[in-house]
Each structure stands twice: as structure tokens, then as C-alpha cells.
Amino acid sequence: MSSATAVLADSYGRVRESVLHVTRGLTADQLSYRVDGEANTIAWLIWHLTRVQDDHVADAMGAEQVWTARGFAQDFGLPFPPSATGYGQSADEVAAVQGVSVDQLVAYHEAVCARTLEFIAILSDDDLDRVIDTSWDPPVTLAVRLVSVIADDLQHVGQAAFIRGVIERL
Numbered sequence: 001m002s003s004a005t006a007v008l009a010d011s012y013g014r015v016r017e018s019v020l021h022v023t024r025g026l027t028a029d030q031l032s033y034r035v036d037g038e039a040n041t042i043a044w045l046i047w048h049l050t051r052v053q054d055d056h057v058a059d060a061m062g063a064e065q066v067w068t069a070r071g072f073a074q075d076f077g078l079p080f081p082p083s084a085t086g087y088g089q090s091a092d093e094v095a096a097v098q099g100v101s102v103d104q105l106v107a108y109h110e111a112v113c114a115r116t117l118e119f120i121a122i123l124s125d126d127d128l129d130r131v132i133d134t135s136w137d138p139p140v141t142l143a144v145r146l147v148s149v150i151a152d153d154l155q156h157v158g159q160a161a162f163i164r165g166v167i168e169r170l
Contacts, residue, residue: 002125004143009120011150015053016113018157019046022164023102030167031105032098037091042160044097046105047076048086049156054112055085056149060132060142061119072108076100120146 001009023031023046031043040048051067058065067073073082079096086093128143140148 001121002123004125004128005120005123008143008146008150009117011147012053012113012116012120015049015150015153015157016109018154018161019049019109020106022046022157022160023105026102026164028099028101030164031100031102032095033163033167034095035163035166039091040094040159040163041097042163043100043105044086044089044094045156045160045163046109047078047097047100048089049153050105050109050112051085052087052152053116053149056145057112057116057119060145066108066111066115070111072104072111076104076108 022042026042032041034041054065054067063069068082077099078084080093123142128141128146130142131139132142132145133140
């Protein structure tokens with residue numbers, strides 16, 4: 001493993017640890033708590049950050065997403081098409097992420113994290129330089145996409161931690 005892929009693996013591991021920490025012991029009511037009627041919930045934030053990671057890594061691999069390949073889409077039973085990642089969803093759609101348990105969220109995140117780490121382990125520095133999205137200027141390399149997902153994941157897990165802190169003070 002190169003130093004670059006080692007840093008990526010460490011970063012995704014830190015996201016995983018944060019997801020485990022922020023969700024530990026939460027009830028269904030706590031997972032769906034909203035600071036106000038338009039706010040995201042912990043359940044939605046963890047689902048969304050995991051969906052985006054799954055979507056982007058699967059795309060980079062040219063593989064089916066864990067969400068559909070391992071039956072998580074069916075198990076979660078959300079009222080969205082299987083392709084939904086949460087991007088651009090409305091407050092009503094955020095509220096629809098209900099009835100999922102900590103165990104379900106963690107199992108899905110663990111599966112996506114494991115796949116991400118397996119993928120990173122086989123990458124070379126040359127792989128990281130490969131352009132994977134030409135719709136941006138400049139075009140996006142695999143390294144940039146993987147770092148972008150880490151940044152997005154850390155923001156969302158931080159938001160979930162904030163909400164958990166609010167809940168613990170109620």
C-alpha cells in the first residue's frame with residue numbers, strides 16, 4: 001500500500017469510527033429527532049453519507065452498489081428508488097427515513113466501509129491519477145473523488161454528532 005492509499009484507508013477508517021461512536025445506543029426516536037421541522041435527522045445523515053460513499057466507490061469500481069447487491073435497499077424499505085442517495089432531498093424526504101435501527105445503519109455502513117477499504121488496498125498511485133469524471137473542469141481524478149467523499153462524510157457525521165449532543169441535553 002502506498003502512502004497515499006494508506007492515508008485514504010486511515011481516513012475512511014476514521015469515518016467508520018465516528019459513525020459507530022455517534023450512533024451507539026441511540027433509539028429509533030433519537031435517530032429520527034429533528035432540531036426543527038426542516039432539519040436533518042441522525043438516521044438520514046448516516047444513511048446519506050453511506051449512500052454517497054457506496055454510490056461513488058461502486059461507480060469508481062464499475063460495480064453494483066452494496067445498497068442493492070446485498071439487499072440493504074429492500075431491508076431498509078425506504079420510499080425512494082434504489083438509486084436515491086439523499087442528494088437534494090426535501091425536508092419531507094428526510095423525514096421519510098424512519099423505522100431504521102442503529103443496527104441496520106451500522107451494518108450498511110460497515111459493509112460499505114469494508115468494500116471501500118478493499119478497493120483502496122488494490123490501488124496504485126497511477127490508479128489515483130485516473131480521470132473518472134469529465135463533467136467537471138478540471139476533470140475529477142479517482143484521488144479527488146475519494147477525498148471528496150471523505151470530506152462529505154466527515155461533515156455529515158459531525159452534524160450527526162451535534163444532533164446527538166442536542167438530544168443528550170434535552
